[in-house]
Amino acid sequence: MGKRNLKIKEEKDSGFSAIASGRFTNKDGQYNVKRTGINIFDRYSWYHTFLLLPRFKFIGILVISYIIANLFFASIYYAIGIEHLTGIDKSSPFQEFVDVFFFSAQTFTTVGYGRIAPVGALASFVATFEAFLGLLGFAIATGLFYGRFSRPRAFIKFSEIAVVAPYEDGMAIMFRAAPFKNNMLSEAEVTITAAIEEKIDGKMVSSFYQLEPTLPKINSFSLNWTVVHKIHSESPFYGFNEEDFKNTDIELIIMIKAFDEVFANTVVQRTSYITPEIIFRAKFLPMYHSSEDNKTTILDLDKINDYQKV
Template identity: 50%
Template structure:
């Protein structure tokens, strides 16, 4: 990050409660990723200790989650089918020993029936070892399905802020001056109320010859709204009290900074508070632009919110 010198309003008090620290040498390109996750890589302990698999399974995409479940299901049945073949398919009553591929296929489907506790009954284990493996697989299947059911429930019941942010922020005309603006909107049929936003500006500055991280709370035109049903444009007026006061288009291009956004709202469906965060680097701020309106009326009977226009803007003169 380029070091900003003599560009910060000295009257603006730094925010020391961000949790990011002041040591400029620990800066890794950005503090918060676009998806709201912290841009942090943890090392020093084994991977199994630093990763919560439960949280991972709840947070991955639905396609990845289903693929993991399917691959795990195939892998488990492959392992148990191999054990049945190792014991000998003659110990599975109802299977006529033949070619290996056919034997393995029959053992695989017997494993699937045992693992899911379906048990059609046309194949049954005979002897101690075959019965022992089948009983272990049945127990393993019950425990696995209990865990899978919990994960499915957790994914569906987890409160989540279904909010999208604009890809870019803009510097737009505002009340005879200019302001930093970005916007957000709910994209699912949720009912969010009491929405609240906090915005910080993070930069590396030089003080007394030492490079340090400095964070500033950005004053907003409105930091709370009663209901988040349409789009909400967050506006930071760039007044003399703003740390961005005096910044030109060239300053945004040649320097690096990060606008960090924290939003929380009350979701009436979950009867719980949901939160989301994101950030905008200076390179993602368009100087001299204004967002296009996202909503309009339809036959004077309903308001139509066009989500495809979330990041639509047009250039304007400042």
Template identity: 45%
Template sequence: MKLYNKEKYNDLGLDTKAPSSGYRALNKDGTFNVHKENVSFFEGMNIFHSLVSMSWLQFLLVLALGYFTINLVFASLYLLIGTEHLTGIYGTTKLDQFIEAFFFSAQTITTLGYGQIAPLNLAANIVAASESLLGLLLFALATGLMYGRFSKPVASIKYSSIAVIAPYKEINGFMFRVVNPKKNQLLEVEVNVNLSLKRANSDLRDFYSLELERSKVVFFPTMWTIVHPVSSESPIYGFNQQNLIEKEAEFIVVIKAFDESFSQSVYSRSSYKANEIKWGAKFTYLAKRDDTGLSIDVGRIDDTFEIDLNQ
């Protein structure tokens, strides 16, 4: 097995010491496998990031829950002041009065105001005025968050769930595929692939920047198979699948592109562990040409077929 003699990186910012066997530095979804301890709630809190990063379903549920909770609080305040200080309350039981106060709160916080119920004394007017002001601020905040979510540039690049070791020219190559499934156009797409290998008889690991067949494309309308030629200059030259597993190999991928829709640079990350690499397999060609142009079956991005490796 030939040792890689080019200069290696001691660290990518991911720490050279692997905490445990099978450790993965970068998750498949691009998040870092790092957990911070002894951080207070307020130190680690980033409400804006959480609200713009969570799924749309979670975000809408948070808005609905917040809206419902605020109306519950103000309905309770109106009930505490006394429903006799609100004109138009006709409920005879506490539950009926609470329900009417709840919907009055909903009308007040949205500044809708049907006019059926209105405050009569100073305390009720103060609560209603405060709720109206709070409603204006919260709806402005919710609108800003909605805009932030829509305008947040995201590189929605889809990666093949597996990588392959396949014949490449007279040698073999490490390959994986990426595609942009969205309709937005990505330009000047650059990819950087780094390899993490555990040192022999040590819990330390080294990082290598891998040379690629092509590290940049100007346009990205189709699939792109990214290839690292496993030449004599490669850090995995002479390796087999078991060697990669023993070395706890992790291929860390970072893609940078210019998103034409947002006129901003966007980034995408993913990684491949040794057990996510198929040896002696090649990706199936998925492009089809017809009278309308070129079509790509994105759903078959993982399709492969067996092939003999070059010796």
């Protein structure tokens, strides 16, 4: 446990609990909170869940759901009896089921029938109900696709580590962030909240402090931004040495807010750094340079984590 700077006023309205366990914010910016006490349908917003899913997982769920739905209805048609479907190839049971599956796909997508069509009230009723579910399913899928593409996002990449580096006449905590898409961000602001585990009244609790960046706002966020918090007498880390940083449970909770000029909306991205992710006496290496013709600036995003010990 490090030395507590008694001059610093603790932040009381951070939104986090002093007795929470684990990191408060995950690396991806999601809050590390698990909610219980209500059923799963009330606990999750499925719309938000599907909007936040990784791209390939989202597409995979849609494809698997489509296949499962068609297998389900194909099984119903097969159970009813293939004699209620005209044009079935009866060369083998497997071929019969394949034909029924593709008939189900044609019904589900409402593309119309080829050589296979339902015969009788029961098969026609199942086909009608499946077509209705297909229309609803594709409407939902279309809405989700539109929501994912149209939702404003910050597209900011943070360094995986923060460093404690020499700065001016002392030391400073630094981390890097950079936009990785061709979106236009301006009026970017950063806030840093430090959660420090301390022993108070015989109990280990987390105390929260607002860290002041040397440059809390930039007008144009086009290159990398090295955010710096100078450790001075008004900092909760004043007097900390390398051992204090290593032996104290620290979490730096970061939030960058910027204005997306394309969507004309404010976008937000978060991350956090815990003690093992804070490197003492290190500095970041440059990650941008001029092009060969000196007409363009090259930003090497794969160098965002590059540092050297000092």
